[in-house]
Amino acid sequence: MSAGTPPLSTLPKPQAKALNCPQCGAAITLRALGHAETVVCESCHSILDAKDPNLRILQTFQAIIGEVPPLIPLGTRGKLRGTDYEVIGFQRRGIKVEGISYYWHEYVLFNPYKAIRYLTEYNGHWNDISVCKELPIVQFATANYLGEVYKHFQSSDATTNYVLGEFPWQVRVGEHAAVTEYVKPPRVLSAEKTANEVTWSLGEYIYGADIWKSFNLPGSPPEAIGVYENQPSPVSENVKGIWGAFLAFAIFLLVLMAGFDLASSKGTAFESTYTLNYGEPKGEASFVTQTFDLEGRTSNVEVTTSANVSNSWIYLNFALINQDTGQAWDFGREVSYYYGSDSDGSWSEGSTKDSVVIPSVPAGHYYLRIEPEVDAKHAPISYSVEVKRNVTVPGFFGIAFLALLIPAIAITWRSISFERARWSESDHPPVQIQLGNSEE
């Protein structure tokens, strides 16, 4: 609260004055005596001249039966953005777009030492509105206010169709105003043009829960439906930051991969070449290699098999066996390579090389048991087996890259969807993407 502005709760109510409606005789309390231009009788809905000592009748209107009462009752006091206010007026306004009527509610907030503020509510979305201190500059579809650029959202003709309480202007049911709105979430800039004047106001999105807390209202606010024109996106602010973080992580991932690759032992632990001539193997095909050492900490082992297969295959049953502990890693690998040409052109399948990475192999003395299988009628096949220790597994880094990329894409997609939902209600709806044939 600013200095010199006593809270309403500490003030007596000398400004309030009890009067009677000249139309129906019901009691009327003037809460903003001296500030209100009009006051509406809650009983017969006559609009009365608050400046007139006899409360001259300005207009009578038939309230719609079943009209929703104000969510914040008139006379409710609360503290909004550090200032005490009292709700003194309520009106319902509406626009018609493509034959459909949309209504919102406006609450007039009064503090004798501050300018009038307003709260608006549409489908559970609230805005805290105040009159602009400077005149915005409108250029094409944008408005510049205090150095911030607002994008045009909607232009419509608003009609007041229900009023209650006091108003600091000559309110009338049925009065029209051309409303033009510009948005820069969480703010909205509105121009209301009547026959006599143009009023610019600035609104800031406020959550219903905050209003309920500010005015100490019972229960909970109505749930917000859909996306409102100046509703702040829960994710949009994060999109740039997340892509920045993704880029940093991706670079770090590359550095990490390069670091592991540099740190890995480049040497070959074992390498040998074997040949299967025509008709071989005969009988028992399996054999064991000489013993080789795998050194260092427990890490992976890569076994690479290369074979000069040509429109043929070789299958190798491998077992990497620890000579001392009897621990073994059993796996089968196929090397096959086929190629040719047909009506679609040349083709090829498979490869003459195959690699497999055995996980978490402790240091020790090892040998390989190899059992080759080949086609019964095969040309001589030469194959080599190479064993490497502690190799970099690019797959891990590929998975990590995807794991980092997917949330960034998901958040971006969510942000785009939110903005599409926002602008779909505007005069500038996003282009709809048509999938398949549209029906005429």
Next chain:
Amino acid sequence: MFRKLYLAYGFLVLGGTSFAQYHGWSLDRINQLKNVPKSVRDNPGSYRSVYGFYHHYTGGK
């Protein structure tokens, strides 16, 4: 908030990747056996691979 969550998640991903790489994990499925007899070295035929009856591909396009 999303950015902080993503940062925490990103560091977790990088940490997990480093851990997996350092400890020599693999994406390949390898069957591990224990207590293979030492006689395999002298008699390789006494060991039978679980992949011994693999049905290889012989097709091509």
